[in-house]
Amino acid sequence: MQVTLTHYLVLAALLFCIGIYGAVSRKNAIGILMALELVFNAVNLTFVAAGRFRPAPDAVGQLFALFVIAAAAAESVLGLAIILAIYRRRVVVNADEMDLMKH
């Protein structure tokens, strides 16, 4: 049996949904960020698979995945820095207790 583009897309879709579930259900902000990394990886897998299975394969799919990885690295650095700053100030890590901007 051959592995086709649909196999990769279904796998990436399942990974995406697991990541979405984690991002919504987690209370811990670090857990939310980690679930978002799963979502980014699902999208990257889609990009790379789509680039590879085109009738005329090229490297542009991999190129987009590379840009997504760079953006995800910047996102996780800033997210973790903000979590750390809030923790130092308020000693909370749960997203529903971070209500500094409400008051």
Add this chain to the structure above:
Amino acid sequence: MQAVLFYALAAALLVSAGLVVASRNIFHAALWLAVALFVVAALYVMLGAYFLAAIQVLIYIGAVVVLAIFVINLTRTVVGAPVTLTRRWVIPAALVSALTACLIAVALAKSGLPGGPAPDTAGVDWTAALGRHLLGDYVIPFELVSVLLLAALIAAIAIVGKDREDEK
């Protein structure tokens, strides 16, 4: 042979990703995230994207997961205590996830994508092609990404470094 490898990797990926979101201990979740990212790197190798697989291991496992573990250790009060998922949110989360799955399934069914095996690209050097793209027609996004990373670096130092001045 390839199909067997794909299904084995897919199963490993889904199990480890499930444990990332379901694990009660946030530290275990971070370790399962490293496993999941490594399996994605293996899938990149299966797709012929060797450079991307190396980048995945270096940046995701080497930097992002290690950074997450650092922050977990610095916010130590939660490491021992299990991270409890609120029961209230599990059903809405599953609902959102299922609806996303429906959306993707409908899009996939309607898209009419090529169904056959991958075109033969035995002699193509993807890393060289990627480098030519990065310094050729995609040089402006490439430079913008470096500016983005620099801005993120400065912002992270500014956000975390501020507190120390307040304490003095």
